Amino acid sequence: MAETTDELAGVVDLFGGLTRDELERALVELAFKQGEDVDREAVAAAIDRAVDDYYLAEATAGASEDDPETVLVAGPAAFPTVPDNGEDLPHILDVPDRDVDRERLGEAVAERLREEARTVAAAGDADRAETLLDVSYDLDAWAPVEADDVRETLDRAFE
Secondary structure: OOOOHHHHHHHHHHHOOEOHHHHHHHHHHHHHHOOOOOOHHHHHHHHHHHHHOOOEEEEEEEOOOOOEEEEEEEOOOOOOOOOOOHHHHHHHOOOOOOOEOHHHHHHHHHHHHHHHHHHHHHHOOHHHHHHHHHHHHHHHHHOOOOOHHHHHHHHHHHO
């Protein structure tokens, strides 16, 4: 199974995007290939952590605007790494091709980061602010968005 958040990002990156159920199935298949047992609750918790820490981002994809679905893609904090035996997953899982609007995704992640930055700054949580500050720079490189306002907000957490 994928051991790190970068490996989770590597699995979704193999496909361009996976639903949570598809990612869980991929991790179960990967664990089987590696001869490991899977704790589904631990898998779900790892996915949640990766989303919380911006290693995975939730995107809207779908064949049409009338039929959207939420998929996970490699997020701004990730350095996607394919885990051992991961290269076999596209041959094992039947996953449809998806089109993700990267610009819209970047805006959605930026807005989520702005909201969290306001909360963290108001609470004076310097540890989380430092993490989010790193994510803000990653976001600038990952998507066509600017996060200067996020950094200004986070500066208040350090005062």
